[in-house]
Amino acid sequence: MYLILVGGGNVGMQLAKKLIGRGHEVLLMEKDGKQATRLATILGEESVFVGDGCEVATQKEAGFNRADAVVAVTGEDEDNLVVCQMAKVVWNVQRVLARVNDPSHEEIFKKIGVDQTVSATSLIFSLLDQQITMDEFIQVGALAKGNIEIVELILSGRSPVLGMAVRDLTLPPKTNIIYILRKEQGLLVSGDTTFEEGDTILALVPSDQADALRGMLH
Amino acid sequence: MNILIFGLGRTGAALALQLSRQHSVTIIEQNPDAVRRLGAKHTCNVVIGSGIDEDTLVRAGIATADAFFAVTRGDNTNLMAAQVAQINYKVKHICVRVADPNRAQAYRNLGMTCITPALIIAGMMRDWLTDTPYEQIDSYNVLPAEMEVI
Numbered sequence: 001m002y003l004i005l006v007g008g009g010n011v012g013m014q015l016a017k018k019l020i021g022r023g024h025e026v027l028l029m030e031k032d033g034k035q036a037t038r039l040a041t042i043l044g045e046e047s048v049f050v051g052d053g054c055e056v057a058t059q060k061e062a063g064f065n066r067a068d069a070v071v072a073v074t075g076e077d078e079d080n081l082v083v084c085q086m087a088k089v090v091w092n093v094q095r096v097l098a099r100v101n102d103p104s105h106e107e108i109f110k111k112i113g114v115d116q117t118v119s120a121t122s123l124i125f126s127l128l129d130q131q132i133t134m135d136e137f138i139q140v141g142a143l144a145k146g147n148i149e150i151v152e153l154i155l156s157g158r159s160p161v162l163g164m165a166v167r168d169l170t171l172p173p174k175t176n177i178i179y180i181l182r183k184e185q186g187l188l189v190s191g192d193t194t195f196e197e198g199d200t201i202l203a204l205v206p207s208d209q210a211d212a213l214r215g216m217l218h
Numbered sequence: 219m220n221i222l223i224f225g226l227g228r229t230g231a232a233l234a235l236q237l238s239r240q241h242s243v244t245i246i247e248q249n250p251d252a253v254r255r256l257g258a259k260h261t262c263n264v265v266i267g268s269g270i271d272e273d274t275l276v277r278a279g280i281a282t283a284d285a286f287f288a289v290t291r292g293d294n295t296n297l298m299a300a301q302v303a304q305i306n307y308k309v310k311h312i313c314v315r316v317a318d319p320n321r322a323q324a325y326r327n328l329g330m331t332c333i334t335p336a337l338i339i340a341g342m343m344r345d346w347l348t349d350t351p352y353e354q355i356d357s358y359n360v361l362p363a364e365m366e367v368i
Contacts, residue, residue, distance in 0.1 A: 054294060056320035056367045078270055078294040081301075082321070090324050090368065104272055108298070111305050 004029065004067045006053030006083045007074030008039045011099060015073060016043050027062055029053040053083050056090065064091040073099040081105075084114045147207045150178075153217055155199045161217055167191035169216070172209035178202050222246065222283040222309075224269030224299050225290030229315065229335075231255035233287060234262045244278045269299035272306070285311035293318050297325060304330075323361040334359055 001024050005012050008030025016028040020043065029049045030036040036050040051058035053072070064070065070087040072080035080098040087093040098114050100106050103122040110117065155162065161169060166177060166189055180187040181200035187193060195201075205213050219241045223230050226247035234243050235256065244263040247253070253264055267274030269288060280286070286303040288296035296314045303309040313331045316322035322332040333355075341358030345351070 054321065055318060056324065060367050076294070078292065078298040081298045082294040085297075086321070086324055089328060102271070105270070108302050108305065112301060 001025065001068040002063065002066055003027070004053075004062055004064065004070045004087075006070065006072045007080070007099075008032075008035050008048070009073070009075060011073045013039055013042065015071070016047060020044075020047060029058070029062055054079055054086070056086070059086065059091065064093060067091070067093050069093065069095040069097065071097045071099075075101060077101050077105045081109060081112065081114075084109070085112050088113055148174075149205055149207050149210055151203050151205055151210055151213065153201045153203070153214065155195055155197055155201065155217060157197045159195070159197070159217055161195045162197055164195055165191065166193045166195075171216070172205065172212040175203060175205045175209055175213055178204055219284040220244070220279060220282050221285045221287070222275075222278055222280060222303075223287045223289060224296070225288065225315075226252040226255055226264070227289065227291060228255070229289045230287075233289065235260060238262050244283075246274055246278050268295075270295060270302065272302065275299075275302065275307070280307045280309065283307070283309050285309065285313070287313050287315075289315045291317070293321055297321075297330075300330060319361045319365055320367055322359075323366075332359075337361070 003019055003024050003026050005016055005026065005028045008028050012028055016026050019026045026047050027049050028039060028043060028047055029051060030039055031050070031052045033050055036048050040048040049062050051061070053059065064087055070084065070093045072083040074080055077100055080100065084096040084098045087096045095115050097116045097118070098109055100109055100117045100119040101121070103119045106117050106119060106122070171177070177189050179202040180189055180193065182196060201217065203213060221237050221241050221243045223234050223243060224246045226245050230245060234245050237243050238261050244265060246265050246267055246269045248266070248268055250266050256262060265274060265278040267277070269275060280303060286300065286309045288300045290296055293316045296316060300312050300314045304312050313333060314325070316325060316332040316334055317336065319334050319337055322334045325332050337360065338355065338358045342352060345353070
């Protein structure tokens with residue numbers, strides 16, 4: 001794949017390194033000449049382009065027309081927005097991704113058609129938020145489009161379901177208990193499986209039912 | 219009309235002073251020192267902050283704005299602010315200053331009203347020299363074929 005990254009700061013450089021390591025053709029665009037020279041010594045000259053990734057002429061030279069993906073990772077949201085939007089509307093790039101520094105900007109990126117945004121602030125905040133408010137209930141992944149989450153919950157000695165069989169529980173709608181970890185042994189779940197203190201429950205649950213599930217098992 | 223202007227440089231100040239004779243004008247500007255550009259007797263409201271920050275836009279009254287001008291010196295800042303005004307707040311009249319002629323053309327193709335000062339100045343100077351009567355703004359605000367990249 002041909003991947004163009006715009007913004008040669010730390011994020012851009014580390015990302016380029018990883019992608020080159022995976023065998024992709026990568027071009028990292030950086031407008032500051034000195035920084036670009038530094039990047040070239042690390043990544044190799046062929047992977048670095050000196051120029052403003054927001055300019056049509058530079059985009060043409062860099063080969064936006066044949067890019068499989070354009071990733072905008074500068075420290076400025078407005079620059080990332082324009083790079084991504086132009087990649088889409090001027091060059092018809094299939095996948096565009098943006099780093100978003102201010103999480104409140106994620107919405108406008110989505111609305112103008114950026115396929116995916118990544119906000120370090122949001123990520124760190126949600127990790128902290130889970131640690132603080134979710135107690136033993138840890139969201140281990142969000143299944144992108146279905147608003148389904150895989151959640152992990154450890155049954156305490158106070159859980160009302162201890163000793164109950166799975167079949168006797170009325171779970172929230174569209175919720176599935178997929179796995180139980182008991183004393184480092186994984187158990188496939190059947191209707192007969194009963195809950196024990198210390199069980200780690202893995203469940204698939206619609207995002208809006210996660211709290212209901214927690215209330216039921218906690 | 220309620221008019222919102224993002225950017226209090228020379229363009230923003232001139233625009234604000236002219237429009238505030240008949241309209242209610244609010245200016246969003248990052249730098250508090252820029253207020254001096256309005257002189258001592260202006261009637262504009264000034265909100266310190268950025269026009270790409272929605273809290274600032276709301277404080278400046280974007281919800282009831284009839285027109286939004288983005289005239290900072292940053293093309294991308296202007297384009298982002300204008301699209302927030304357009305998409306999230308449905309402001310009726312939106313006009314963006316975009317210095318880069320090619321970038322402006324790309325956004326004109328998307329339906330945005332982009333003013334490119336360099337093109338307008340060049341066209342008016344050309345007409346001045348040849349004693350040609352000045353034309354409508356749209357005839358200046360066009361990317362010359364020689365500058366086309368694609």
